[in-house]
Amino acid sequence: MIQRMLTMAWKEAKQLQRDPRLFPILFIAPIVQLTLLGYGATFDLKNLEIAVWDQNRTAESRNYIRAFTPTEYFIVKAYVKDYNEGIARIDRGKAVVLFVIPPDFGQRLKGGRPVTVQAIMDGSNSNTALIGLNYINRITEAFSSKVRLEPVEARSGVDSRLRIWYNPELLSKNYMIPGVMAVLLIVITSMMTALGIVKEKEIGTIEQLIVTPLRRSELMIGKLLPFVVIGFIDIGVVLLFGIFWFNVPVRGSVLLLFALAAVYILTTLGLGLFVSTISKTQNQAQITTFFIMFPMMILSGFAFPIANMPVFFQDLSYLSPVRYFLVIIRGIFLKGSGIDVLWPQVVPLALLAVVIFSMSVLRFRRTLG
Secondary structure (H helix, E strand, C coil), rough: HHHHHHHHHHHHHHHHHHCCCHHHHHHHHHHHHHHHHHHHCCCCCCCCEEEEECCCCCCHHHHHCCCCCCCCCCCEECCCCHHHHHHHHHCCCCCCEEEEEECCHHHHHHHCCCCEEEEEEEEHHHHHHHHHHHHHHHHHHHHHHHHCCCCHHHHCCCCCCCCCCCCCCCHHHHHHHHHHHHHHHHHHHHHHHHHHHHHHHHHCHHHHHHCCCCCCCCHHHHHHHHHHHHHHHHHHHHHHHHCCCCCCCCCCCCCCHHHHHHHHHHHHHHHHHHHHCCCHHHHHHHHHHHHHHHHHHCCCCCCCCCHHHHHHHHHHHHHHHHHHHHEEEEEEHHHCCCCHHHHHHHHHHHHHHHHHHHHHHHHEEEHHH
């Protein structure tokens, strides 16, 4: 039985090898997507252009603006003469932020009185505006604390130190690259499984295989096994590329990563198998696979926090296997988590894998019958 399955798997692999479009899709596409997401899909904001309307023009106002320039987040592009000129720069896209410093800024600081600085931001990109606003608040708070503590003796000063665990530099690539692995696996293994089986239907070879001495279980496992191997190869590609090109840390067990990825691949293969049973052409299989995968990825937390979604969609996200694998893979990469920490994600992922794969197998057998 094992020999027949391996023979079937080998024939399937040879069949895949004859398709000239397959190699770029399976091995070049992951690298391209990694590069695009690693460099392009970043939440790190740098060199936000700011305009300044300084109505005070004292050492204190200059020190406040100077507090923003040592960072990589902001760059002063212009000092404007009035409010309208600053707004015009935002309208033309020549500035993202306009700082309006009041005339009594320096005097109020010297007198120990509160002072308000207006920061007008371009909100056409809400994500940029929110992150930029957070940067402004943090830098302003640091400047304000320094001003308040300057007259105080060092022995009675307050030293506030922030420590960030797991991703100290707050680099988006450390968050995105592990997530790419989960997305690539569901796209490649599900899509290629569905297309591979539907192609057999289109050319009529699957009917020829049914009349052979192969059992249906041997036929199914033989056809799926090459895609399991392809999935593990893609994991290795993402892992090596992420470590050596993007310098993403892997603090956990690589063996555990591959073991839990096998559970995840079981769900993706099950999805591809299910799509193949309801599709008559490869175009139908592509559209159906995308229709199933897209909501799963949206609800997974890959790019959008699940906590920010309406309650209905938060509950619906529990049906997405991508959600659980994202937590698993980011936990292994960034936190060095073991199975003792990850089991709340592993258990529902395993249950989904068993349910999805079992239902797909039963439907596939009925289709063959």
